[in-house]
Amino acid sequence: MAPTRYAVVGTGGRAAFFYSAIVTDFKDTAELVAFCDTNQTRMDVANSRVQELGLSPLPTFRAVDFDRMIEETKPDTVIITTIDRVHHRYIIRAMELGCNVLSEKPMTVDEIKCQMILDAVKTTNRQLRVTFNYRYAPHNTKVREMLMDDVIGKITSVHFEWLLNTQHGADYFRRWHRDKRNSGGLLVHKSTHHFDLVNFWLGSHPQTVFAQGDLQFYGKENAEIRGETNFYSRAHGSPAAANDPFALHMEDHPQLKAMYLDAEHEDGYYRDQSVFGDGINIEDTMGVLVRYQSGAILTYSLVAYCPWEGFRVCFNGTKGRLEMDVLEQSYVNSGGDQSQEGAVAHTKITVHPMFAPPYEVAIMEGEGGHGGGDPVLLNDLFGTPASDRLHRAASHVDGAMSILTGIAANKAMRTGQVVQVKDLVQF
Numbered sequence: 001m002a003p004t005r006y007a008v009v010g011t012g013g014r015a016a017f018f019y020s021a022i023v024t025d026f027k028d029t030a031e032l033v034a035f036c037d038t039n040q041t042r043m044d045v046a047n048s049r050v051q052e053l054g055l056s057p058l059p060t061f062r063a064v065d066f067d068r069m070i071e072e073t074k075p076d077t078v079i080i081t082t083i084d085r086v087h088h089r090y091i092i093r094a095m096e097l098g099c100n101v102l103s104e105k106p107m108t109v110d111e112i113k114c115q116m117i118l119d120a121v122k123t124t125n126r127q128l129r130v131t132f133n134y135r136y137a138p139h140n141t142k143v144r145e146m147l148m149d150d151v152i153g154k155i156t157s158v159h160f161e162w163l164l165n166t167q168h169g170a171d172y173f174r175r176w177h178r179d180k181r182n183s184g185g186l187l188v189h190k191s192t193h194h195f196d197l198v199n200f201w202l203g204s205h206p207q208t209v210f211a212q213g214d215l216q217f218y219g220k221e222n223a224e225i226r227g228e229t230n231f232y233s234r235a236h237g238s239p240a241a242a243n244d245p246f247a248l249h250m251e252d253h254p255q256l257k258a259m260y261l262d263a264e265h266e267d268g269y270y271r272d273q274s275v276f277g278d279g280i281n282i283e284d285t286m287g288v289l290v291r292y293q294s295g296a297i298l299t300y301s302l303v304a305y306c307p308w309e310g311f312r313v314c315f316n317g318t319k320g321r322l323e324m325d326v327l328e329q330s331y332v333n334s335g336g337d338q339s340q341e342g343a344v345a346h347t348k349i350t351v352h353p354m355f356a357p358p359y360e361v362a363i364m365e366g367e368g369g370h371g372g373g374d375p376v377l378l379n380d381l382f383g384t385p386a387s388d389r390l391h392r393a394a395s396h397v398d399g400a401m402s403i404l405t406g407i408a409a410n411k412a413m414r415t416g417q418v419v420q421v422k423d424l425v426q427f
């Protein structure tokens with residue numbers, strides 16, 4: 001069978017995860033045919049990486065020439081790794097032009113764009129997958145398996161707290177994510193992973209959502225209240241940034257320098273803004289209460305300035321309780337070894353049966369990012385996957401369901417009201 005042809009739109013930090021895999025481990029089943037971005041310098045960086053991996057440079061197309069790229073290079077599937085705000089434009093146009101789509105999370109950032117995508121899937125009859133790598137991490141897969149196998153009975157409630165630390169968490173406040181229009185805020189951009197996991201673990205979908213959230217740590221006003229007087233707008237060229245542990249010094253990282261500092265003359269994308277500047281309109285401290293169709297109740301918290309990174313999740317069921325603690329290693333996108341993204345430093349799963357002593361469950365973590373989940377995801381996307389009783393491959397419905405909790409949470413924060421997920425979009 002001829003290899004599947006892929007074009008990549010959005011050639012920033014995340015794109016390399018996909019195109020590097022296609023041109024190396026999956027070259028028998030997948031072929032990379034083009035790059036597309038608004039920024040030529042970043043496309044050129046992607047091409048140097050491809051050349052380092054032994055391929056000839058690929059044709060590059062500016063975003064305005066997306067249609068021409070599809071016509072000339074004839075991809076079967078378009079991989080979308082742009083900023084979140086424009087995912088829907090490329091998802092819809094690629095499907096209209098006859099391609100299937102692999103979209104990075106979040107599928108999109110609000111309910112209007114989500115509806116446009118759902119409608120386009122129907123009218124074009126093309127396939128849209130969202131690449132939820134966390135599902136494939138061995139510890140997350142193990143929990144799904146145990147809940148499916150009724151180890152603690154019917155799940156009645158879930159308590160889930162996710163901690164982003166002062167390195168990785170801060171990164172969302174340095175660049176485009178800090179504007180809610182670009183990312184939907186962290187309850188969409190980041191929590192899409194977590195709400196997808198809950199949907200996947202429970203085999204259910206969210207029904208009603210209430211949320212509270214605030215900017216309590218990052219931002220100029222919060223720093224001023226704590227007595228800070230030393231401010232700057234971006235790290236590059238700012239003496240005030242020299243001793244700021246939150247500053248990102250791009251000139252010290254060849255990859256960050258090539259991809260962002262040397263590219264900013266084209267589009268004014270500043271990757272190293274101060275997290276204590278003005279103009280941040282996303283939350284850094286969030287709490288969400290969700291009722292699922294299955295009846296389960298979720299209490300969820302996300303804080304973006306913690307001393308460690310990882311998560312704790314507890315499931316209460318009719319036969320007992322399951323607890324999982326995961327300590328992750330921190331990673332700044334494009335600032336280091338991508339296989340370290342979401343790498344796991346420590347994981348523990350404990351089952352407390354209702355009338356028997358607790359026991360720990362062994363987990364086989366693998367090599368590669370997200371506890372060994374990334375290579376499994378890549379094989380699922382580009383290789384020859386085996387059939388999967390856990391159904392880890394995520395469809396556009398999973399993509400939508402994972403963002404609708406965060407979109408509903410944003411609405412609840414705006415209005416102070418409980419939000420019914422069914423009122424947001426029609427499937």
Ligand SMILES: NC(=O)c1ccc[n+]([C@@H]2O[C@H](COP(=O)([O-])OP(=O)(O)OC[C@H]3O[C@@H](n4cnc5c(N)ncnc54)[C@H](O)[C@@H]3O)[C@@H](O)[C@H]2O)c1
Nearest residue numbers: 010011012013014037038039042063081082083084104105
């Ligand atoms: N699953 C994961 O673990 C994971 C990790 C990191 C990022 N991501 C996702 O990947 C996507 C990209 O994130 P990133 O960290 O690589 O960001 P990035 O800023 O490094 O890259 C984004 C790219 O999009 C390009 N772009 C912006 N507007 C565009 C437009 N209108 N048309 C075409 N290209 C445009 C930018 O020039 C840039 O090259 C995001 O959706 C993010 O949520 C997922």
